[in-house]
Amino acid sequence: MNDSDTHFDEAFARTIHVGNSITDQNEHADLWDVADGILAGALQFWLYSRQPCEDKQCDDCSPVATAETRMAQLRRAIEQFSSQSDYFHSPHDRNAGRA
Numbered sequence: 001m002n003d004s005d006t007h008f009d010e011a012f013a014r015t016i017h018v019g020n021s022i023t024d025q026n027e028h029a030d031l032w033d034v035a036d037g038i039l040a041g042a043l044q045f046w047l048y049s050r051q052p053c054e055d056k057q058c059d060d061c062s063p064v065a066t067a068e069t070r071m072a073q074l075r076r077a078i079e080q081f082s083s084q085s086d087y088f089h090s091p092h093d094r095n096a097g098r099a
């Protein structure tokens with residue numbers, strides 16, 4: 001496992017831990033509020049990490065050179081990570097188990 005994988009796994013695990021920790025310490029915590037706060041923080045960090053450098057012609061930064069291209073990258077990441085989640089489908093989905 002390389003450093004990139006290790007850092008990804010660490011960030012993922014710590015984020016889950018933050019959510020579990022908040023809900024464990026506050027029995028009345030609203031799960032959706034906690035999740036929204038985690039998501040907002042994750043988005044803040046993700047967008048910060050994708051700021052282009054000062055060179056407006058930089059090829060490396062081309063995929064994140066505008067707010068629109070950054071959002072396109074973000075949407076792709078959301079699609080990828082969501083579809084890989086164990087919770088993407090639920091047995092309680094309205095369209096589950098209907099053949």
Ligand SMILES: [Zn+2]
Nearest residue numbers: 053058060061
């Ligand atoms: Zn650049």
